[in-house]
Amino acid sequence: xxxxxxxxxxxIGWIEVVVGCMFSxxxxxxxxxxRRAQIARQKVLIFKPRIDNRYSSTQIVxxxxxxxxxxxxxxxxxxxxxxxxxxxxGVDEGQFFxxxxxxxxxxxxxxxxxxxxxxxxxxxxxxxxxxxxxLLSIAEYITKTLAICVVCGNPADRxxxxxxxxxxxxxxxxxxxxxxxxxxxxxxx
Ligand code: ZN
Numbered sequence: 001x002x003x004x005x006x007x008x009x010x011x012i013g014w015i016e017v018v019v020g021c022m023f024s025x026x027x028x029x030x031x032x033x034x035r036r037a038q039i040a041r042q043k044v045l046i047f048k049p050r051i052d053n054r055y056s057s058t059q060i061v062x063x064x065x066x067x068x069x070x071x072x073x074x075x076x077x078x079x080x081x082x083x084x085x086x087x088x089x090g091v092d093e094g095q096f097f098x099x100x101x102x103x104x105x106x107x108x109x110x111x112x113x114x115x116x117x118x119x120x121x122x123x124x125x126x127x128x129x130x131x132x133x134x135l136l137s138i139a140e141y142i143t144k145t146l147a148i149c150v151v152c153g154n155p156a157d158r159x160x161x162x163x164x165x166x167x168x169x170x171x172x173x174x175x176x177x178x179x180x181x182x183x184x185x186x187x188x189x
Contacts, residue, residue: 013109019121020145046070094119124161147179158185
């Protein structure tokens with residue numbers, strides 16, 4: 001569910017979370033919401049973790065390459081210092097931050113800001129990917145985006161890793177991952 005203009009809360013902050021697997025359009029959805037806020041002349045800031053160095057180090061870029069200038073940070077705490085004047089705060093690749101992102105988002109929303117976090121809700125094994133599950137439980141608005149399974153064409157919510165690695169985080173795009181449904185997804189060993 002997405003907050004609309006008619007039902008937008010007044011004089012309070014809130015948290016929106018956009019989750020899904022890779023290639024499900026999470027970042028496009030985050031960018032769409034942030035652009036609309038910018039068009040409404042709201043002060044918008046976008047943050048992303050340093051670990052994600054695909055395509056560009058200073059822009060959030062989705063797989064279909066719409067870009068927005070973003071601030072690269074190492075720790076969620078940096079958002080608090082940098083966003084004093086912001087009304088809308090976007091965070092991309094939320095799964096690459098530690099659990100302190102949850103408290104930071106809570107503080108920002110309590111401070112009257114609209115916070116929108118996009119991220120993977122499952123890791124490559126199909127397990128909940130912290131801190132996204134914790135963010136889902138404190139958010140007012142939740143959107144789950146689905147991709148299309150590359151094997152059978154069903155709605156897909158899992159990210160299939162095509163390379164062998166025991167690391168939870170292996171940054172890559174179409175060459176190393178694809179979207180799969182629960183029937184076609186398997187844990188690579
Ligand atoms: Zn499938």
